[in-house]
Amino acid sequence: MSKITYRAAAYIRLSFTDDKSNESDSVQNQRNMLANFIEANADIELVSEFVDDGVSGIAFDRPAFKEMMAAVQDGEIDCIIVKDLSRFGREYIETGRYLRRILPSYGVRFIAINDNIDTLEDRGDDLVVGVKAIMNDAYCRDISVKTRSSLKAKRENGEYVGAVPIYGYMRVEGNKNQLVIDEYPASVVRDIYRMKRDGMSASKIADTLNSLGVLSPLRYKAAQARRNGDNTYKNTSDNTWTPKTVLRILAEENYTGTLVQARQSTFNYKIKDIVHKPRTEWVRTENAHEAIIQPAEFDLVQRIMRLDTRSSPAYGGVHLFSGVLICGCCGSRMVRKTNRYKGTEYLYYYCRTTKKDGCNLPMMREDELANCVLTSIKSHVANIASLDEVISKSSSQRVINALVNQIRTQIADNDEQRDTLNGYKATLYGNLVKGIITKDEHAALKTKFENDIQTLISANETLNAELAETLEGKSERLKWIEHFKHFETLTELDRRTVLNLVESITIKGKNSIKISFRYRSEFENALAALLGVPARAQRSGARGERRNDEVSEDLRQGANPSLSEVHSDEVA
Numbered sequence: 001m002s003k004i005t006y007r008a009a010a011y012i013r014l015s016f017t018d019d020k021s022n023e024s025d026s027v028q029n030q031r032n033m034l035a036n037f038i039e040a041n042a043d044i045e046l047v048s049e050f051v052d053d054g055v056s057g058i059a060f061d062r063p064a065f066k067e068m069m070a071a072v073q074d075g076e077i078d079c080i081i082v083k084d085l086s087r088f089g090r091e092y093i094e095t096g097r098y099l100r101r102i103l104p105s106y107g108v109r110f111i112a113i114n115d116n117i118d119t120l121e122d123r124g125d126d127l128v129v130g131v132k133a134i135m136n137d138a139y140c141r142d143i144s145v146k147t148r149s150s151l152k153a154k155r156e157n158g159e160y161v162g163a164v165p166i167y168g169y170m171r172v173e174g175n176k177n178q179l180v181i182d183e184y185p186a187s188v189v190r191d192i193y194r195m196k197r198d199g200m201s202a203s204k205i206a207d208t209l210n211s212l213g214v215l216s217p218l219r220y221k222a223a224q225a226r227r228n229g230d231n232t233y234k235n236t237s238d239n240t241w242t243p244k245t246v247l248r249i250l251a252e253e254n255y256t257g258t259l260v261q262a263r264q265s266t267f268n269y270k271i272k273d274i275v276h277k278p279r280t281e282w283v284r285t286e287n288a289h290e291a292i293i294q295p296a297e298f299d300l301v302q303r304i305m306r307l308d309t310r311s312s313p314a315y316g317g318v319h320l321f322s323g324v325l326i327c328g329c330c331g332s333r334m335v336r337k338t339n340r341y342k343g344t345e346y347l348y349y350y351c352r353t354t355k356k357d358g359c360n361l362p363m364m365r366e367d368e369l370a371n372c373v374l375t376s377i378k379s380h381v382a383n384i385a386s387l388d389e390v391i392s393k394s395s396s397q398r399v400i401n402a403l404v405n406q407i408r409t410q411i412a413d414n415d416e417q418r419d420t421l422n423g424y425k426a427t428l429y430g431n432l433v434k435g436i437i438t439k440d441e442h443a444a445l446k447t448k449f450e451n452d453i454q455t456l457i458s459a460n461e462t463l464n465a466e467l468a469e470t471l472e473g474k475s476e477r478l479k480w481i482e483h484f485k486h487f488e489t490l491t492e493l494d495r496r497t498v499l500n501l502v503e504s505i506t507i508k509g510k511n512s513i514k515i516s517f518r519y520r521s522e523f524e525n526a527l528a529a530l531l532g533v534p535a536r537a538q539r540s541g542a543r544g545e546r547r548n549d550e551v552s553e554d555l556r557q558g559a560n561p562s563l564s565e566v567h568s569d570e571v572a
């Protein structure tokens with residue numbers, strides 16, 4: 001008799017807040033428990049183990065978690081086992097999405113041993129999963145309980161409470177909590193972002209601004225003050241542009257129109273100094289003021305800066321692939337080095353993990369890689385151009401219909417989630433009375449539900465606007481195609497092109513590289529729409545963030561061959 005065997009991955013997570021002396025959550029303890037469970041279940045075979053050590057369960061971009069999802073997509077595993085649900089995720093909307101939609105769509109069985117969840121036996125009914133996950137989420141927030149203050153209330157209302165307006169903005173007369181664009185500095189801010197996008201370093205940008213005589217923020221402030229009859233500001237030669245000032249402006253999310261406040265606080269139960277709060281705790285209000293920099297451009301610049309800092313300072317600069325190349329063997333970022341042979345210089349990228357530590361990736365020559373990547377980019381851009389052609393010619397109505405369906409599904413899904421949350425909210429008081437939850441938990445959960453409901457409502461407002469636009473045939477969502485088409489006539493590879501088009505390049509061996517292109521989910525959605533396949537890629541929230549992760553690998557199956565080799569090219 002043949003028996004179905006599940007190829008399982010054991011997923012282990014140790015968060016940085018876990019008490020390391022608490023044995024029950026240690027990596028070894030989780031591992032033992034999973035091993036015992038698998039041993040007791042003959043239909044499950046352990047094929048891999050993924051460990052995220054010191055990583056929070058709120059975000060889902062954990063390295064090992066992502067690797068595991070890649071293995072799911074590749075069909076290597078069809079079962080995920082965790083000790084308890086909180087190991088898998090502590091943020092319930094996203095956890096719910098994985099359990100209800102993403103994993104089932106890949107036919108993956110999910111088991112959380114201590115929570116008695118097993119999707120195969122249908123014990124993982126929504127309510128149990130939902131409530132457990134919510135409790136985990138409430139626990140997450142309890143880690144940092146904040147005192148309420150009128151400042152906090154103002155921040156939450158999207159009112160600006162800073163002492164000085166952000167450079168580029170001024171206060172509205174008569175309302176010191178509202179910002180409007182101050183045109184002179186705002187144009188400087190736009191220039192700075194443009195220069196960064198074109199690959200200039202912060203010090204080069206500062207030099208350029210100084211050489212053009214552009215007033216630095218301090219000098220501008222002094223000039224403004226003098227105009228108002230205040231001569232206390234000194235105009236010293238120190239008030240020139242510095243790389244630090246430039247970097248501060250490049251990292252200022254407020255320029256996107258989202259008011260971001262409470263990024264640091266002076267009180268923390270452990271540290272007395274100013275602490276920079278994790279991004280998840282910042283108070284943000286979208287569309288609080290007019291944007292100087294569009295969110296997509298801001299995101300791109302953040303990425304460029306992240307990659308810049310990862311590059312090796314010893315080589316005095318940023319190279320073609322700095323920060324983008326990933327070792328497919330151990331997952332480290334690869335670094336560049338120069339070798340001289342018979343008077344000629346050769347540039348290489350290599351992985352710093354030694355053979356002894358289990359990595360044996362060969363060195364890669366920069367010129368060979370550049371050729372390879374250029375070829376792939378060209379064919380990717382060509383694919384997108386032909387996709388665009390197909391969309392604009394024969395199937396435009398079909399694509400629009402499919403997009404409309406996608407948006408409508410998402411709206412319905414959000415409504416459903418909102419109903420669920422309302423349901424949970426309605427039972428809260430009863431649970432308090434019955435003693436199932438404490439007063440504090442009641443208050444925390446109520447606030448949380450209300451916030452999440454509000455998020456869903458505004459997400460749907462955005463989606464409805466998008467729906468209207470799509471119906472009129474001028475969808476924002478196809479604009480990314482233009483982004484790629486700018487590069488149609490590409491002949492040489494430069495860093496700006498790499499950063500604009502490529503998310504990452506994984507070197508799997510001497511003859512195998514995998515390129516992840518940006519706007520992958522948009523591409524897949526358009527492709528899916530074109531092929532009449534339901535899109536799997538999760539649409540992101542109201543702000544149009546792009547998620548280039550998890551799903552949709554199988555969308556390529558059966559696709560038009562000229563379009564099927566898209567986002568991850570294996571290049572020989």
Ligand SMILES: [Zn+2]
Pocket residue numbers: 327328329330331332351352353359360361
């Ligand atoms: Zn390596």
